[in-house]
Amino acid sequence: MGQKRGRDPKAQAPESKKRKKAAKSGPAADDDSWDGVVGIDDLNWTEVALPDRLEDATGFLGLEEIDGVDIIRSSGGGEVQFKAKEGKPRKSILKKPSAENNGEEWDGFSDGEPNEKPTAVPAETQPAKDEKKTKNKKEKKVKETKPKEAQPKRDPNLKVGLSFAALEEAGEDDGADVSAWDKLGLSPEILTSLSKLNFSTPTTVQKSCIPAILDGHDVVGKASTGSGKTLAFGIPLLEHYLEKRGKKEDEGKKPKSDPMALILSPTRELAHQLAKHIGDLITNAPDADARIALLTGGLSIQKQQRQLANADIVIGTPGRVWEILSTGSGLIRKMQGIKFLVVDEADRLLSEGHFKEVEEILGALDRKEQGDFPDMDEQEEVAEEEPSVRQTLVFSATFHRDLQQKLAGKSRWTGGDLMDKKESMEYLLKKLNFREEKPKFIDVNPVQQMAEGLKEGIVECPAMEKDLYLYSLLLYYPKHRTLVFTNSISAVRRLTQLLQNLQLPALALHSSMAQKARLRSVERFSSPTSNPSSILVATDVAARGLDIKGIDCVIHYHAPRAADTYVHRSGRTARAGAVGKSVIICAPEEVVSVARLAAKVHARNGNKGPIKKLPLESLDIDRRVVSRVRTRIELARKITDSTIAKEKISAEDNWLRSAAEDLGVEYDSDEFDESQGKGRGRGGGRHQKEKQASSITKSELAGLRAELKHQLSQRVNIGVSERYLTAGRIDIEALLRGEGNNSFLGHLDPLDF
Numbered sequence: 127m128g129q130k131r132g133r134d135p136k137a138q139a140p141e142s143k144k145r146k147k148a149a150k151s152g153p154a155a156d157d158d159s160w161d162g163v164v165g166i167d168d169l170n171w172t173e174v175a176l177p178d179r180l181e182d183a184t185g186f187l188g189l190e191e192i193d194g195v196d197i198i199r200s201s202g203g204g205e206v207q208f209k210a211k212e213g214k215p216r217k218s219i220l221k222k223p224s225a226e227n228n229g230e231e232w233d234g235f236s237d238g239e240p241n242e243k244p245t246a247v248p249a250e251t252q253p254a255k256d257e258k259k260t261k262n263k264k265e266k267k268v269k270e271t272k273p274k275e276a277q278p279k280r281d282p283n284l285k286v287g288l289s290f291a292a293l294e295e296a297g298e299d300d301g302a303d304v305s306a307w308d309k310l311g312l313s314p315e316i317l318t319s320l321s322k323l324n325f326s327t328p329t330t331v332q333k334s335c336i337p338a339i340l341d342g343h344d345v346v347g348k349a350s351t352g353s354g355k356t357l358a359f360g361i362p363l364l365e366h367y368l369e370k371r372g373k374k375e376d377e378g379k380k381p382k383s384d385p386m387a388l389i390l391s392p393t394r395e396l397a398h399q400l401a402k403h404i405g406d407l408i409t410n411a412p413d414a415d416a417r418i419a420l421l422t423g424g425l426s427i428q429k430q431q432r433q434l435a436n437a438d439i440v441i442g443t444p445g446r447v448w449e450i451l452s453t454g455s456g457l458i459r460k461m462q463g464i465k466f467l468v469v470d471e472a473d474r475l476l477s478e479g480h481f482k483e484v485e486e487i488l489g490a491l492d493r494k495e496q497g498d499f500p501d502m503d504e505q506e507e508v509a510e511e512e513p514s515v516r517q518t519l520v521f522s523a524t525f526h527r528d529l530q531q532k533l534a535g536k537s538r539w540t541g542g543d544l545m546d547k548k549e550s551m552e553y554l555l556k557k558l559n560f561r562e563e564k565p566k567f568i569d570v571n572p573v574q575q576m577a578e579g580l581k582e583g584i585v586e587c588p589a590m591e592k593d594l595y596l597y598s599l600l601l602y603y604p605k606h607r608t609l610v611f612t613n614s615i616s617a618v619r620r621l622t623q624l625l626q627n628l629q630l631p632a633l634a635l636h637s638s639m640a641q642k643a644r645l646r647s648v649e650r651f652s653s654p655t656s657n658p659s660s661i662l663v664a665t666d667v668a669a670r671g672l673d674i675k676g677i678d679c680v681i682h683y684h685a686p687r688a689a690d691t692y693v694h695r696s697g698r699t700a701r702a703g704a705v706g707k708s709v710i711i712c713a714p715e716e717v718v719s720v721a722r723l724a725a726k727v728h729a730r731n732g733n734k735g736p737i738k739k740l741p742l743e744s745l746d747i748d749r750r751v752v753s754r755v756r757t758r759i760e761l762a763r764k765i766t767d768s769t770i771a772k773e774k775i776s777a778e779d780n781w782l783r784s785a786a787e788d789l790g791v792e793y794d795s796d797e798f799d800e801s802q803g804k805g806r807g808r809g810g811g812r813h814q815k816e817k818q819a820s821s822i823t824k825s826e827l828a829g830l831r832a833e834l835k836h837q838l839s840q841r842v843n844i845g846v847s848e849r850y851l852t853a854g855r856i857d858i859e860a861l862l863r864g865e866g867n868n869s870f871l872g873h874l875d876p877l878d879f
């Protein structure tokens with residue numbers, strides 16, 4: 127078991143105080159007396175542009191103007207001075223710095239030279255940044271044509287990192303009023319970024335966690351899904367970066383290229399999203415050029431190695447992080463200097479399949495003995511590193527209840543078999559080697575685990591009719607972006623094809639897909655321009671952390687196997703204060719486990735036993751809908767099963783044929799099946815079914831497709847007969863106008879859920 131590292135937890139406190147002071151004191155960090163009042167020449171005047179047509183002109187042509195200022199008259203009554211309007215960052219009204227401040231442009235990570243200069247942001251966010259830089263360059267050119275005396279005179283006392291650099295784009299910014307963040311004492315760069323991102327108010331978890339992290343504490347943060355946990359740790363990380371960089375610049379030193387933070391994520395998609403989210407914060411913070419290395423499987427390892435060599439923040443999945451650390455040269459030593467270790471979705475990351483790699487990484491970060499690093503060259507071995515001051519930040523929406531109580535100091539260590547069980551979270555939390563005896567446990571919503579705007583429902587149906595009920599449910603909510611969860615990869619494959627055959631825009635996501643295809647599915651599903659009825663069919667690889675705007679509904683096609691999975695799956699909707707629905711399609715044999723998990727999730731005040739009534743609303747799908755779409759489902763199933771079986775058999779056949787060729791023998795598939803006893807014994811039924819499904823001929827398949835197409839071209843008629851239509855019993859005009867649910871013909875009570 128690792129020992130507590132020798133470090134005074136309070137050692138960082140003076141630094142934090144200084145940071146707060148700097149943030150409060152305005153652009154000149156040394157100038158405590160600045161009251162935000164500036165003279166006319168300090169303002170960021172912009173020229174009034176000429177409109178295309180003169181009659182469209184408003185304002186003063188040929189003059190300069192400025193927004194967002196209040197006029198102050200000096201006590202003598204003579205000179206006019208200015209102050210930023212309430213709610214606007216004070217420095218946002220100031221003149222921009224001269225061109226000399228602009229650093230070199232960055233070309234992005236590439237597979238080219240190993241000595242390339244790395245970036246401030248992850249590869250994905252780079253194009254936007256590059257575009258912005260090009261734009262700034264153009265603007266600069268225009269400004270350079272101004273007479274020289276128009277350039278502001280720089281106060282030699284002003285610090286670049288913390289002062290004017292923060293104003294570069296702030297003057298043009300129409301972002302949100304961020305005064306609600308004032309109490310957190312953040313730097314102007316970060317306030318500008320939050321304003322641009324339109325994050326006007328910190329969320330509860332951000333309000334509680336940011337000050338604790340900035341004060342140097344280890345933090346275990348628990349808050350419901352979609353409540354903004356990423357920035358709760360992302361903001362302090364960037365604060366630390368800016369502060370350190372400012373210090374180095376003051377001392378005239380070059381900033382070190384060693385990473386300052388490692389963020390571990392359980393899935394690739396989440397790692398990409400974290401990089402994007404934190405990358406956005408960096409990109410929008412003027413002149414904050416922190417660099418992110420994204421280490422996930424499925425993408426070029428060499429490129430990631432190079433990124434890591436020059437990164438400030440490393441984000442990755444444990445497997446790839448360990449793969450790179452254990453083979454790279456001197457990388458473990460570099461990583462030992464990190465100031466923050468963030469374990470996101472901790473309960474997942476610290477259990478199940480990730481255990482081994484996480485343990486390796488943690489072990490390597492804390493290893494002290496010399497000569498213990500096969501990847502370290504001699505010079506590095508000699509170099510004395512400053513003692514480790516790592517803060518550990520652990521976040522999730524769900525935590526093991528015992529652990530929760532233990533960390534909150536409410537119960538004693540239960541010991542016994544928990545300690546013996548290697549996978550147990552308690553063991554690994556010890557491994558995390560918090561530097562404080564008791565990390566701060568911040569539980570934002572100890573009672574309610576689910577997001578406030580979430581409605582939970584259940585649809586009960588026979589196990590073999592889940593397709594039918596899923597499809598019916600989707601027809602009830604035609605304009606809903608929906609995420610469908612299943613418990614297996616084969617179910618994802620089958621359901622995606624089934625829904626596609628039913629002409630629904632379905633995409634697949636599971637861990638056996640190539641990484642690029644995985645990212646493409648998420649991108650296509652989440653793009654604001656994508657079909658608002660998009661459906662993503664996924665395994666639990668999408669259950670954790672994925673932040674996709676506008677998911678209206680989560681459907682559990684298979685009941686989740688554990689309560690935390692239910693919380694995280696459902697948490698993909700109703701995020702950041704939005705509303706959403708979560709519906710379990712439940713077969714009779716799943717009812718008991720669903721009731722158990724719902725009771726766990728909704729148990730009040732510390733799991734005092736199951737609650738009596740199922741806390742999920744029972745949804746009644748109209749029987750007429752189910753019976754009228756049955757033929758569609760049968761046709762779509764036949765087509766899907768046949769396509770999948772054909773693909774499978776042809777893949778197996780190809781493999782056997784080429785193996786036979788290699789061996790120089792003849793291959794006959796029927797003979798081979800006979801010899802393998804296929805069709806008899808265990809699995810024989812499935813094999814027979816596959817054979818049968820694949821034996822549908824091309825023309826039969828075409829017939830089925832044509833029949834399905836015909837069915838789909840008509841609305842589902844739920845009780846409107848010709849007689850009614852002609853007798854004027856329904857509003858044909860309204861039907862033609864496309865009012866109501868377009869999928870149905872006739873009146874259908876909505877689910878009101």
Ligand SMILES: Nc1ncnc2c1ncn2[C@@H]1O[C@H](COP(=O)(O)OP(=O)(O)OP(=O)(O)O)[C@@H](O)[C@H]1O
Binds near residue numbers: 353701
């Ligand atoms: N202060 C804020 N104001 C408004 N929106 C915010 C704020 N902070 C974060 N958000 C937005 O809220 C959404 C959810 O944030 P985030 O992904 O960090 O949630 P989370 O708590 O980590 O969720 P999960 O537990 O599911 O991983 C994101 O789209 C993010 O951009």
